[in-house]
Amino acid sequence: MTNRLTHLNDRGEAHIVDIGDKAVTKRRAVAQARITAEAATVSAIMGGGLKKGDALAVARIAGIMAAKKTSDLIPLCHPIPLTKVSVDIEADGATAITIHATAETTGQTGVEMEALVAASTAALTLYDMAKAIDRAMTITDICLLEKSGGKSGDFARP
Structure with a gap:
């Protein structure tokens, strides 16, 4: 199976993908980001x-707002009507925080980018909120x- 980069046309130029003929299906994506920091x-x-x-x-709230603005931030993303966005934040041991963002829609294109933007923005917001006490925080594992x-089917990170 040959994978083709869908955001490039036959001349190798960037373009937005035509989704007009794609089936309308329920689509869901879950992304994560992780912050490591001092225990305090x-x-x-x-x-x-x-x-x-x-x-x-x-x-x-920042993650939810960011998911809604994904097409304004990522040039070749379609604006899509989101039916659900949630952002869950949990401590991961004493020195880490894990963020899970879920995005859902019923439409012609997926919501992977919306979930990734939500998780990333939530992590950046936590950094901003806590940078006065710990500038060495690290944001990792955005995936x-x-x-x-959708046509490409289901995916689950092993």
Whole structure:
């Protein structure tokens, strides 16, 4: 099976993919981002102890807003009607936080980018909220965990 980059035309120029003939299906994607930080930083974020306020609530809203704006940020993404976006944030041991973002739609193109943008933006928001106490935080492991729907079928990260 030969994979072809769909965002390039026959001349190798970037273009938006024509989705007009694609089937309308239910589509779902889950992405993650991870932040590593000092234990005191993770505790402050998760416990609401930051001077800027409730970092978890702000990061969740930022992730949701970002998913809705994905086509404004990623040049060749279609604007799509999202039926659901959720952002879940959990401590991952004493020195890490994991963010899972889920995006869903019923449409002609997938929501992988919306989920990835939501997870990334939530992580960046947490960094912004806590940078005054820990500038050494690291955002890692931004990736697609799973997707369903569409012609390419389902995917689950092993």
